[in-house]
Amino acid sequence: MTILLKRLLLGLLLALVLVPVIQARFHFSKEANLAGAFTVTPHPELSWAGLRDNSYQPAFEQYLEDRIGFRPYLIRLRNQLSFSLFRVARSSDIVVGEHDVLFQPGPIESYLGHDLLAEEEVRFRVRRLRAVQRELSRRGVRLLFVLAPSKARFQPEDLPARLQPAPGTVTNYDRFVREMQADSVALLDLVPVFARWKTTQPYPLFPRGGTHWSGYGATLAADTLLRHLEHLGGVRFPGVRTVGPPRVVRAADSLRGTDNDLGWPLNLMTLREATPLAYRRLVFDAPRPGQTRPSALFIGDSFGWGLMLFGPYMQREFADDTRFWYYNTAVHQPDSTYHDTGEKVGNLDLRKQLESRKFVMLLLTEHNLVENEFGFTDQVYHLYHPLTATDQAAIDQLAQKMAGETTWEEQTKDLEGFAQRNREKARIRYERQQTR
Known part of the structure; x- marks a missing residue:
């Protein structure tokens, strides 16, 4: 009985390994595509350089993972368990609220x-x-x-x-x-x-x-x-x-x-x-x-x-x-x-x-x-309000000044000052329009 049970377990393990491989090769079972936006990894190019710097191996591994048999089914199973048991969506762009809203x-x-x-x-x-x-x-x-x-x-x-x-x-x-x-x-x-x-x-x-x-x-x-x-x-x-x-x-x-x-x-x-x-x-x-x-x-x-x-x-x-x-x-x-x-x-x-x-x-x-x-x-x-020659000269001058500055703080301070001056000019221009 123990030997039979071991054989059954071994057969089950072999099936778990081989059936997805057979499905990936022959597609004997129709699978519904996953919804949403995602990228399928292309087949990486085999080269000595890729083997030496270890870039080919993980790329090929991801290529196989993206094409494993019953992958959509397994992802849906994982997502269903996460949603049903913990009310958590397996997506960073979705929040589950009360009443599953x-x-x-x-x-x-x-x-x-x-x-x-x-x-x-x-x-x-x-x-x-x-x-x-x-x-x-x-x-x-x-x-x-x-x-x-x-x-x-x-x-x-x-x-x-x-x-x-x-x-x-x-x-x-x-x-x-x-x-x-x-x-x-x-x-x-x-x-x-x-x-x-x-x-x-x-x-x-x-x-x-x-x-x-x-x-x-x-x-x-x-x-x-x-x-x-x-x-x-x-x-x-x-x-x-x-x-x-x-x-x-x-x-x-x-x-x-x-x-x-x-x-x-x-x-x-x-x-x-x-x-x-x-x-x-x-x-x-x-x-x-x-x-x-x-x-x-x-x-x-x-x-x-x-x-x-x-x-x-x-x-x-x-x-x-x-x-x-x-x-x-x-x-x-x-x-x-x-x-x-x-x-x-x-x-x-x-x-x-x-x-x-x-x-x-x-x-x-x-x-x-x-x-x-x-x-x-x-x-x-x-x-309808194109930049004047004065405005363009001020922009060019600011660009030259920022090119010579090395810190982000200096550049940010210059931009804030420039924006404030132009907002004030826009306010004055707008108020003049209101009085016409």
Whole structure:
């Protein structure tokens, strides 16, 4: 009996070793690919130099590990055990909150005020944004700053206890909204709007397994945006109608768009049951007399996808030349998929792109407020307020001075002083514009 047991154990061990090897060679069992972004190690080049300096061996080991049989299954098994037993996600970009609600760390950090900008910096940036708004308005273009709600601010009750903000926490959201309202920047702040809808709408506005507004919340936000633009630009958009009750989805594999964009990268053994989410059944009418599809330019982060993936708002309510500049870098044509045109914003004629539009919208969420509108505001400001010869000479002089300095402290001090002087000049220039 003991010998038989030993043989069985030996056979089991051999199977554990050989079956993954056979699977890697012949793929006799179909395996589902892992979700998320990762890089598969290429086959390293065998050389005497690589063998001598020990660079070939670990590279080849990683190459084999990436291709071992049943690797996706084993990773899912590990992830499932970690999630089920300890409520820990095997990803540095996912935080598991109460009731298994998933969050991203970035929005949490912003909600806690960890990326807080100085009041002077916020004030300067808002003044520049207002100056850009005035310049575009003179050319018949309406600029609107749209703030999308972050999941952390929308449902803080589901954040882990260790990640709750201290009483009186000040955030960039607080400072930017206050300054924009004080300086008459055209602003659509959807944060308080979603806070009101939270207690009145019958379906979730954020999915449990996603970081963006839900399909239902995105279409409500789009309706609100259209009404706001009608008031701002004096236009009437083609009608959008809801037909019948929404389609309610409970299975995770039936979710659409970004509604499970944190759930899929968990790579679990079984798909998690989703909180029932709703998708409105929408009909987009053709333009009637007095209605128009204005040309628009959207510049923003990934919350912009919701305005085209869950309903063709960008595609049907705006002109065909409407574009989405994702992070002010890649040019996307509105579509039901991520339609990257291959163009880069930096290669376009900025003046032509702006002045051919009726609306320009900056759409971003709280944790991207630190990103300076992805450089867009500064680009437009300098388009209409190019550097003078004096400004360029001052920049060249600063560059020469910094080239001769050896310490980071000296260079930082020079940059801070230069920035302060230019902010003061911008303030004076702005105040002069206000009196015209």
